[in-house]
Amino acid sequence: MPDTLPENSVGLVTAQTMHFDVPLALACGRSFDNYDITYETYGELNSDHSNAILICHALSSDHHAAGYHSMEDRKPGWWETCIGPGKVIDTNHFFVVCMNNLGGCKGSTGPASTNPETNKPYGPDFPIVTVKDWVESQARFTDKLEIKTWLAIIGGSLGGMQVLQWNIDFPERIKHAAVIAAAPKLTAQNIGFNEVARQAIMHDVDFHDGRYYEHDTVPRRGLMLARMLGHITYLSDDAMREKFGRELRQGKISYGFDVDFQVESYLRYQGESFVDRFDANTYLLMTKALDYFDPAADFDDDLSKALSHAQANFLVISFSSDWRFAPERSREIVKALQNNNHDVSYAEVVVPHGHDAFLMPINDYLDVFGAWMGHLVKEVSS
Numbered sequence: 165m166p167d168t169l170p171e172n173s174v175g176l177v178t179a180q181t182m183h184f185d186v187p188l189a190l191a192c193g194r195s196f197d198n199y200d201i202t203y204e205t206y207g208e209l210n211s212d213h214s215n216a217i218l219i220c221h222a223l224s225s226d227h228h229a230a231g232y233h234s235m236e237d238r239k240p241g242w243w244e245t246c247i248g249p250g251k252v253i254d255t256n257h258f259f260v261v262c263m264n265n266l267g268g269c270k271g272s273t274g275p276a277s278t279n280p281e282t283n284k285p286y287g288p289d290f291p292i293v294t295v296k297d298w299v300e301s302q303a304r305f306t307d308k309l310e311i312k313t314w315l316a317i318i319g320g321s322l323g324g325m326q327v328l329q330w331n332i333d334f335p336e337r338i339k340h341a342a343v344i345a346a347a348p349k350l351t352a353q354n355i356g357f358n359e360v361a362r363q364a365i366m367h368d369v370d371f372h373d374g375r376y377y378e379h380d381t382v383p384r385r386g387l388m389l390a391r392m393l394g395h396i397t398y399l400s401d402d403a404m405r406e407k408f409g410r411e412l413r414q415g416k417i418s419y420g421f422d423v424d425f426q427v428e429s430y431l432r433y434q435g436e437s438f439v440d441r442f443d444a445n446t447y448l449l450m451t452k453a454l455d456y457f458d459p460a461a462d463f464d465d466d467l468s469k470a471l472s473h474a475q476a477n478f479l480v481i482s483f484s485s486d487w488r489f490a491p492e493r494s495r496e497i498v499k500a501l502q503n504n505n506h507d508v509s510y511a512e513v514v515v516p517h518g519h520d521a522f523l524m525p526i527n528d529y530l531d532v533f534g535a536w537m538g539h540l541v542k543e544v545s546s
Contacts, residue, residue: 174255176235179204179227179233179271181203182201182203182308184304184305186304188297188300190292191297192294199266201266201301202271202272204228204231205260206230207257207260209309213312215315215544216260217261217315219247220298220323220324220326221262221319221322222320222323223322223447223451225242225323228270229242229247230260242523243523245523252537258544267293267446274446275374277290287375288373290445292456294456298326298453299326299329299334302326303333312337314337315340316540321345321522322457324342324343324346327342327346328346329457331475332473332474339476339477340476340477340478341479342480342536343480343481344479344481345521347489347490347494348458348493350454351493354488355455361389364389364390365386365390365444369383388432388436388438388439395434397487398518399520403517411426471506477508479532479533479536480508481494481522481529481532482511482512483517483521484514485516491512494512513529515528
């Protein structure tokens with residue numbers, strides 16, 4: 165193992181936790197009297213607090229977006245491709261913040277946290293949280309950082325949905341917005357995939373109606389199946405064919421139900437490793453937040469009306485092979501912005517990688533993203 169970290173990494177990072185004791189009312193009708201938000205920062209905040217960028221994470225991600233937690237654990241943050249000195253989101257110029265959303269399982273108040281009413285883990289009693297709730301908690305977090313306006317808010321997938329909600333609820337607090345591989349709401353097919361994943365978890369014998377913490381167990385099989393299903397939807401058919409084809413793991417067919425094909429082995433590995441780093445109740449919550457996101461519903465189902473008060477300059481990026489959040493869904497966002505004469509740049513990147521492309525070091529993607537971010541560098545340097 166090398167004894168140094170890559171020069172273009174933010175290096176070793178430490179998560180911080182911020183406590184809130186002002187009640188937070190939720191869309192579901194319940195509230196938190198107090199809660200914690202865990203987060204990481206990269207780069208330095210300038211004197212007038214004008215170089216701050218908020219990164220909103222996707223379903224299975226968290227606050228650890230860049231850098232490394234230790235020399236021994238060499239797994240970088242989930243967006244190491246884009247965040248760091250000299251990278252697209254250049255920490256030589258920007259102060260970058262990423263937080264673990266409420267309901268998460270990496271430090272913020274979530275289902276595994278202690279319910280003050282019972283002194284036991286919340287489990288299934290944790291309230292359903294929505295994208296709108298997350299944005300409200302992020303705005304309060306912004307206040308505590310004494311950041312009046314974000315230079316940019318950026319997110320991919322579920323993170324991109326949070327960017328849209330910010331522009332609806334707090335348009336005056338965002339100068340630039342990047343919405344990557346996202347959609348204005350889920351299709352029925354996407355909701356269906358999420359429901360199958362949830363059923364796999366809830367029907368695991370070790371789920372115990374969501375109170376598995378009290379039984380010192382984990383619904384491993386259900387969460388593994390949910391992740392396997394999800395991972396299939398994040399890749400395109402072309403990507404899976406290119407990566408695996410029909411290659412046999414042992415070079416011959418076993419005529420049984422064990423692993424024959426490399427793709428089966430890969431999916432099982434992805435599922436098993438996910439169980440060790442994610443919480444099943446959090447997965448249920450995050451998929452419900454995805455399902456419920458539909459900001460136009462509050463504006464007579466008119467997305468243009470929903471985004472009419474946005475003030476940010478937008479970048480919208482889609483990927484040609486992303487069938488989970490297809491390019492036409494990004495174009496709906498672009499059209500709604502154009503209907504309001506908002507400043508918007510749009511790029512559809514032609515790649516075979518599917519939805520996960522937004523996490524990958526794809527040259528055309530990074531060129532487009534980098535050119536847009538270059539204007540922000542000039543803005544904070546002038």
